[in-house]
Amino acid sequence: MAVRLHFIVEGQTEEAFVNQTLKPHLGQLSVWVSVRCVMTSRTRGIKHRGGLGQYATAKKDITAWIRQDQNSDARFTTMFDLYRLPTDFPCYEDTVQGDPYKRVNALEDALGEDIPDPRFIPYIQLHEFEALLLSDLQKLDSQFYDRGDGILRLVEMTSQFSSPELIDDGTDTAPSKRIINEIPEHGNMKVSAGPIVAEKIGLSRLRSKCTHFGDWLDKLECLPAR
Numbered sequence: 001m002a003v004r005l006h007f008i009v010e011g012q013t014e015e016a017f018v019n020q021t022l023k024p025h026l027g028q029l030s031v032w033v034s035v036r037c038v039m040t041s042r043t044r045g046i047k048h049r050g051g052l053g054q055y056a057t058a059k060k061d062i063t064a065w066i067r068q069d070q071n072s073d074a075r076f077t078t079m080f081d082l083y084r085l086p087t088d089f090p091c092y093e094d095t096v097q098g099d100p101y102k103r104v105n106a107l108e109d110a111l112g113e114d115i116p117d118p119r120f121i122p123y124i125q126l127h128e129f130e131a132l133l134l135s136d137l138q139k140l141d142s143q144f145y146d147r148g149d150g151i152l153r154l155v156e157m158t159s160q161f162s163s164p165e166l167i168d169d170g171t172d173t174a175p176s177k178r179i180i181n182e183i184p185e186h187g188n189m190k191v192s193a194g195p196i197v198a199e200k201i202g203l204s205r206l207r208s209k210c211t212h213f214g215d216w217l218d219k220l221e222c223l224p225a226r
Contacts, residue, residue, distance in 0.1 A: 001030070001073065001224050002030040002031075002032060002073065002224060003030065003031050003032070003073055003074075003075055003223040003224050004031075004032045004034070004069075004071075004073055004074050004075070005026065005031050005032065005033050005034075005074075005075045005076075005077065005220065005223065006034050006035070006036075006065060006069065006074065006075070006076045006077070007022075007033065007034070007035035007036070007077055007078070007079060008035075008036065008037075008038050008058075008061065008062050008065065008076065008077070008078050008079075009035060009036070009037055009038065009078070009079040009080075010037070010038060010051065010052050010079060010080045010081055010129075011037055011051055011191075012037060012191045013129050013190055013191050013194045013195060014037075014079045014125075014129055015035050015036070015037055016191060016192075016194075016195035017129065017132075017194070017195040017198055017199075018033065018035040018079070019033075019035060019195075020195045020196070020198075020199050021195065021198055021199045021203065022217075022220075023035070025203055026220060026221065029221055029224060030224045031220060031221070031223055031224060038051075038052060038057075038058045038061050038062070038078075038080075039057065039058075039060075039061040052080055052081070052084075052085070052086055053086065054086050054088055055086045055088045055089040055090070056088060058080075058086075059114065059115065062076070062078070062115055062120075063115060066115070066117050066119070066120065074119060075119050075120075075121065075223055076117070076119055076120045076121065077120070077121040077122070077123055077216075077220065078111070078121075078122055078123050078124070079123055079125060079129075080123075080124050080125065081124070081125050081127065081128035081129060082100075082103075082104055082107070082124050082125060082126055082127045082128065082169060083127045083128040083169040083174045083175075083176075084169070085107070085124070089107065089110075089111075090107070090110035090111055090113070090114045091106055091107055091109075091110030092107070094106070095107055100126055100127070100165065100166055101126070101165075101212060104124050104126050104212060107124055108122040108123065108124055109122075111124075121216075121219055121220070123216045125212075125213070126165035126166075126210070126212050126213075127165070127167065127168065127169040127174055127175065128169070128174055128175055128176055129176075129194060130174075130175035130176040130179055130190070130194065131164040131165050131167060131175045131210060132164070132198050132201070132206050132210060132213065133175070133179065133194060133197050133198060133201070134154070134158050134164035134167065134175055134178075134179075135164050135201055135205055135206050135209035135210060136201040136205050136209075137151050137154050137155050137158065138151070138155075139197050139200040139201050140154075140179075140183065140197055142196070142197065142200055143189065143193040143196060143197055144183050144185060144186070144193075147182065147183045147185075150182030150183050151182070151183070153182055154178065154179065154182050157178060163209060163210060163211065164209055164210055165210045165211070165212055165213070176190065203217065
């Protein structure tokens with residue numbers, strides 16, 4: 001059975017990643033993808049999308065899309081960063097500390113309980129999209145060919161972690177901050193360069209290095225069989 005899968009994502013980088021990498025892959029498995037950035041505000045009838053400011057606003061947007069498509073072949077999922085997750089997010093205060101994998105699983109469970117549609121598959125990225133890029137840093141060379149020394153320093157840094165997903169969410173040490181520290185141009189190019197690098201790394205490498213991401217992808221790939 002074919003499935004239509006709606007992604008509600010945090011920003012334009014994730015939107016491009018879904019369109020460039022996940023959409024063609026899932027399409028081969030009869031999962032037809034649509035994606036949009038989460039709505040953050042509305043001004044004089046104009047919807048503003050991108051960035052996760054308040055959970056309450058995001059919840060309205062997710063539930064509105066779920067109400068609009070009541071068909072049995074529709075599914076919904078999110079791609080939000082754990083980094084700078086809104087403090088009004090369900091279960092946030094109870095999961096501030098602790099093992100990152102247990103924390104993100106608890107937050108996803110809480111999101112599923114707060115939006116209790118059986119067609120909804122919550123997903124939160126550990127700790128942000130740029131963790132995926134740290135799965136194979138040599139691929140950054142395709143976009144930043146003159147930053148070899150910085151890439152080598154990033155390789156040395158990531159070797160201290162068993163998975164890029166475990167690289168923390170500190171204000172100055174989150175994955176994106178570490179990349180920008182070595183490759184300043186990435187700050188202005190992340191929407192264009194990030195998805196291209198992730199595509200070059202490939203889903204096989206991404207899922208093996210980032211197991212939480214891999215588990216989510218497994219669920220999406222199995223949707224037609226459910």
